[in-house]
Amino acid sequence: MAKLIISLDGVTVREIVLDRDHISLGRRPYNHIVLDNLAISGDHAVFQYVDGAFYVEDVNSTNGTSVNGVKIKRQQLWHGDVIGVARFRLRFDFPAGEEMAPLKVTGVLNSAIRVLSGSSAGRVVMLTKPVTTLGKPGIAVASITRRAENFVLRYIEGSRPLTCNGNVIAAREHILVDGDEIDLAGVQTCFEQRAGGCDEGVEPGLPVEGAQVGAFEAPAAGERREVFLCWWLARVF
Numbered sequence: 001m002a003k004l005i006i007s008l009d010g011v012t013v014r015e016i017v018l019d020r021d022h023i024s025l026g027r028r029p030y031n032h033i034v035l036d037n038l039a040i041s042g043d044h045a046v047f048q049y050v051d052g053a054f055y056v057e058d059v060n061s062t063n064g065t066s067v068n069g070v071k072i073k074r075q076q077l078w079h080g081d082v083i084g085v086a087r088f089r090l091r092f093d094f095p096a097g098e099e100m101a102p103l104k105v106t107g108v109l110n111s112a113i114r115v116l117s118g119s120s121a122g123r124v125v126m127l128t129k130p131v132t133t134l135g136k137p138g139i140a141v142a143s144i145t146r147r148a149e150n151f152v153l154r155y156i157e158g159s160r161p162l163t164c165n166g167n168v169i170a171a172r173e174h175i176l177v178d179g180d181e182i183d184l185a186g187v188q189t190c191f192e193q194r195a196g197g198c199d200e201g202v203e204p205g206l207p208v209e210g211a212q213v214g215a216f217e218a219p220a221a222g223e224r225r226e227v228f229l230c231w232w233l234a235r236v237f
Contacts, residue, residue, distance in 0.1 A: 039086035160185035
């Protein structure tokens with residue numbers, strides 16, 4: 001079975017079996033692999049199983065992720081590869097011919113926001129980024145944050161309310177489930193999460209037509225947060 005052998009300063013500290021299609025790594029406690037070190041970002045990297053292969057992807061961490069000493073954004077893993085995050089080393093162990101452990105399909109890799117109203121009705125945005133921001137500054141802005149096995153909806157700012165299934169989302173967070181209907185400044189969208197593939201015609205990881213790269217939410221008071229680029233549905237508003 002595929003696994004990660006984690007070491008610190010040459011001493012093995014843990015082994016992780018790769019038994020799901022999406023495994024997150026970072027300092028924050030909701031990650032699957034939590035490494036408590038200030039040089040590791042809250043959300044640092046993810047391991048994904050896609051089309052028969054394992055990949056590691058850096059999620060805009062502060063100090064980066066390397067494979068065999070070379071910094072990467074996203075790279076396929078092969079038996080013996082060594083992933084570096086701060087002082088930790090994670091050796092990918094999956095010899096040729098060895099059987100896979102049964103994989104849990106989380107649906108995180110196939111989650112999206114579908115626009116239900118306005119001129120962009122029918123458009124779909126795959127939620128592939130750590131943080132996706134919806135809205136327009138000065139009117140209403142909300143964020144959808146990807147965590148280990150779910151997505152969290154949060155209201156950021158604006159003069160118009162944010163609702164989910166008719167309930168106002170203000171200071172609290174809301175964990176999204178498949179079918180949740182989001183209304184932001186009068187524009188309706190739907191959260192979709194499924195274990196199967198993406199809708200036909202929607203390419204994972206790319207913005208839909210009319211999407212622009214926008215800024216993300218400001219850090220919470222007292223919290224140091226990495227800056228992420230996210231997709232902003234500009235034409236909807």
